[in-house]
Each structure stands twice: as C-alpha cells, then as structure tokens.
Amino acid sequence: MIKKPTVVHNQIIADTSVFSIERVSLRFTNGAEVDYERLRGRDGGAVMIIPLLDVDTVLLIREYAAGVDRYELGFPKGLMEEGESAESAADREIKEEIGHGSRRLTLLKTLSVAPGYTNFETHIVLAEDLYPKRIPGDEPEPIEVVPWRVDDFTSLVEQEDFLEARSIAALYLLQHYMDKKCSPKKTL
Amino acid sequence: MIKKPTVVHNQIIADTSVFSIERVSLRFTNGAEVDYERLRGRDGGAVMIIPLLDVDTVLLIREYAAGVDRYELGFPKGLMEEGESAESAADREIKEEIGHGSRRLTLLKTLSVAPGYTNFETHIVLAEDLYPKRIPGDEPEPIEVVPWRVDDFTSLVEQEDFLEARSIAALYLLQHYMDKKCSPKKTL
Numbered sequence: 001m002i003k004k005p006t007v008v009h010n011q012i013i014a015d016t017s018v019f020s021i022e023r024v025s026l027r028f029t030n031g032a033e034v035d036y037e038r039l040r041g042r043d044g045g046a047v048m049i050i051p052l053l054d055v056d057t058v059l060l061i062r063e064y065a066a067g068v069d070r071y072e073l074g075f076p077k078g079l080m081e082e083g084e085s086a087e088s089a090a091d092r093e094i095k096e097e098i099g100h101g102s103r104r105l106t107l108l109k110t111l112s113v114a115p116g117y118t119n120f121e122t123h124i125v126l127a128e129d130l131y132p133k134r135i136p137g138d139e140p141e142p143i144e145v146v147p148w149r150v151d152d153f154t155s156l157v158e159q160e161d162f163l164e165a166r167s168i169a170a171l172y173l174l175q176h177y178m179d180k181k182c183s184p185k186k187t188l
Numbered sequence: 189m190i191k192k193p194t195v196v197h198n199q200i201i202a203d204t205s206v207f208s209i210e211r212v213s214l215r216f217t218n219g220a221e222v223d224y225e226r227l228r229g230r231d232g233g234a235v236m237i238i239p240l241l242d243v244d245t246v247l248l249i250r251e252y253a254a255g256v257d258r259y260e261l262g263f264p265k266g267l268m269e270e271g272e273s274a275e276s277a278a279d280r281e282i283k284e285e286i287g288h289g290s291r292r293l294t295l296l297k298t299l300s301v302a303p304g305y306t307n308f309e310t311h312i313v314l315a316e317d318l319y320p321k322r323i324p325g326d327e328p329e330p331i332e333v334v335p336w337r338v339d340d341f342t343s344l345v346e347q348e349d350f351l352e353a354r355s356i357a358a359l360y361l362l363q364h365y366m367d368k369k370c371s372p373k374k375t376l
Contacts, residue, residue: 002250002252002259002332004252004257004258004259005252013204013209014202014203014209014211015202016201016202016211016225017225018209018225018305019202019207019209019225019227021202021204021207021209023204024254026254026328028252028328028329029329030328030329032328032329033328033359034328036254037204037205037206037207038254038255039207039227039255042189062190063189064192064193064216065213065303065304065308066214066224066226066304066305067226067227067301067303067304067305067306067308068300068306068307069192069302069307070192070303071190071192072300072303081308084265106334109345109356110351111257111351111352111353111356112253112255112260112351112352112353113301113302113352113353113354114255114302114308114354115253115255115256115258115260115303115352116253116254116255117206117254117255118255118256119255119256119257119274120255120302121204122353127328130275140193140214140216140221140222141216141217141218141220144190145206152363154367154368157297157360157364158360163297163298163299163300164299164300164301164303165299165300165301165310165353165357166301166302166353168297168299168356168360168361169353169354169356169357169360171360172345172356172357172359172360172363173345173356175360176342176345179342180342184193
C-alpha cells in the first residue's frame with residue numbers, strides 16, 4: 001500500500017449550484033508540497049446503462065451535450081438521486097430516456113472520470129430483461145433512441161459522434177462480462 | 189443534422205487558476221429553455237498514451253490522483269502544452285512519466301469526458317517503436333511504471349485500482365486498432 005500525501009491546507013474557492021472547487025495543498029511522503037484544484041460534484045455520482053434489448057441489440061441514445069455543444073451518441077446516463085442505488089438509478093434512467101424498465105440489473109464496474117481533477121464517479125450498469133415502461137424525465141426534448149447490433153461495435157466505435165470515454169469503456173466492460181459468462185473456464 | 193439549441197444568455201460565474209464555470213441558458217428547437225452550468229478548462233485538452241513496449245507488453249503507471257485522493261493504475265496521460273500536437277504531447281509525456289520516447293505515434297481517437305458538463309477532450313495516442321529517453325516532468329514524486337501483458341487485459345480490467353473510464357476506453361481502442369491492422373479484410 002502506497003502512503004498517500006497529507007493535506008497541508010484546503011479551502012473552497014468557488015461554489016455554484018452544480019460545482020464546488022477546492023484548492024488543496026498536499027505534502028507527499030518525499031516532502032514535496034504541491035497545490036491542486038479539485039472539483040467536487042454536488043451529487044452522488046452518475047450511472048451509465050447498457051440496455052440489452054435482446055441478445056443481439058443494445059439501445060443507444062443521441063442527445064444534446066451542453067459541455068461540448070453538440071449532439072452525441074452514447075449509452076443512456078444520468079445523475080443518481082438521493083437514496084438511490086446504482087441499480088435503481090439505472091432502472092429509472094432507462095424508463096425516462098428509452099422507455100424501458102429492466103428486470104435484471106448488474107453493476108459491471110464503477111469508473112473514475114478525470115481522477116486527477118474530480119471525485120466524480122460513474123457506475124456502469126448492464127440492464128437485461130427489458131420491458132416497455134416510460135416515466136417522465138427532465139429532458140428538454142425527446143431523446144432519439146438508436147438500436148445497435150452487438151456484432152457491429154466495430155462500426156459504432158468509428159462513428160464521429162460516438163466518442164465519450166465512458167461509452168467506449170462500457171463496450172469493453174460488456175465484452176469482458178460476456179466473455180466470462182460464455183466461457184467461465186477460460187478466465188479461472 | 190439535428191439543429192442545436194441557441195444560447196439565450198451566458199455568464200462566467202466562477203473563475204479560478206484551473207477552471208472557469210459558465211452559466212448558460214439554452215433554447216431548444218421545440219421552445220424549451222434550460223439553464224446549464226458548464227466547465228471550461230484553461231488548457232487545450234489532454235493526451236493519454238498507450239505505450240507498446242513490444243508486441244506483448246504495454247506500460248502502465250500508478251500515480252496519485254488528487255481528485256479521488258488515491259493511487260490509480262492507468263495509462264500515462266497529461267495536459268497538452270501550447271502549440272503541441274497530440275502526438276508531440278504524447279511523446280513528451282511518456283519521456284517524462286515512463287522514460288521512453290516513441291518513433292511511431294498514432295492518434296486512435298479523440299474522446300469527450302463528461303460532455304454534458306465540460307468541453308474537455310482527451311486524445312488517445314498509441315506509441316510504438318519505443319526507445320529509452322527520460323526528460324524531467326512536473327511530477328511531485330517518482331512514478332511507478334507497471335508493465336502489463338497484452339494477452340492479460342482480462343485481469344487488468346478487474347484490478348481494483350484500474351478504473352478510469354479513459355484507460356478502459358483505451359483498451360477497447362487498442363484492440364479495435366489491432367483487429368483492423370491484423371485482419372483488414374474483415375472490416376471492409
């Protein structure tokens with residue numbers, strides 16, 4: 001176990017309705033002192049969901065992303081609400097965004113996103129045994145749902161608007177999960 | 189081509205040495221108006237590098253990540269400096285972090301990271317034909333270099349400290365690149 005640096009000083013230097021920015025001075029075990037700024041989300045983290053409509057098909061969405069000011073193709077995602085587990089947040093988000101609930105939710109992995117700058121985490125959840133169910137969400141406009149064949153991820157990763165790190169990581173995690181499930185002996 | 193929302197109002201509401209936070213009101217084509225906060229990095233973006241030491245081995249690093257306050261295993265990465273291309277930034281970063289330069293740099297894809305909140309982008313660069321070369325970086329302590337076998341990514345993705353979305357996306361992009369290179373007919 002590597003010994004972590006200790007906090008010499010920290011201070012909140014900006015505080016908005018979404019973000020909080022902390023300036024922190026850290027002393028490493030070799031004596032080096034470094035100042036960092038780190039971002040604290042107000043919320044508990046996010047979920048990204050891989051909705052498996054059937055054994056051949058995932059459901060993607062194309063929606064406007066304000067940070068990059070363009071429409072992006074990717075897996076459904078959203079912030080967790082207070083008291084929600086990753087699985088319950090995933091089930092709610094797909095009901096809001098793609099009009100399906102899931103009877104089988106599996107947390108594949110919890111990812112960090114820019115860990116040098118923020119503690120923000122995203123839980124990648126596989127949603128299987130889907131059934132039609134829509135609940136109202138907070139989306140400003142209807143979301144386009146885009147089915148994609150599981151055997152055609154090669155062309156997916158080459159799409160110009162499919163470029164979010166978490167969505168591409170989700171492809172890897174899905175493949176890893178399926179490989180283990182289908183050939184358990186191979187991985188033990 | 190989907191028509192993007194228009195900006196009704198925007199304002200910088202926080203401004204630190206690393207981050208700038210903008211509040212923006214957007215009007216969607218259906219008339220809906222929504223307020224967002226979005227984060228602007230001061231810098232041009234980042235590179236993450238997949239250093240291929242030989243055909244069987246990638247080089248990872250384990251370093252302290254201030255945002256999550258822990259050590260994480262992942263691919264080398266860093267911010268681009270002014271005037272640098274993704275390839276030149278990648279070459280500099282691996283000289284600083286793993287003590288190797290590269291004679292063959294290939295940009296695999298440029299990824300968004302939390303595109304709902306920020307315009308921050310990361311270029312994933314494959315570095316081949318490595319040679320020993322170290323230049324001083326700005327790291328507060330020596331970085332641990334961790335070789336990993338390409339045929340053992342299954343155990344890598346299960347490591348408790350290998351959890352960054354961009355690093356896992358990089359595994360997928362490497363595999364995609366190698367698949368195309370080794371069986372070009374398959375993808376056409």
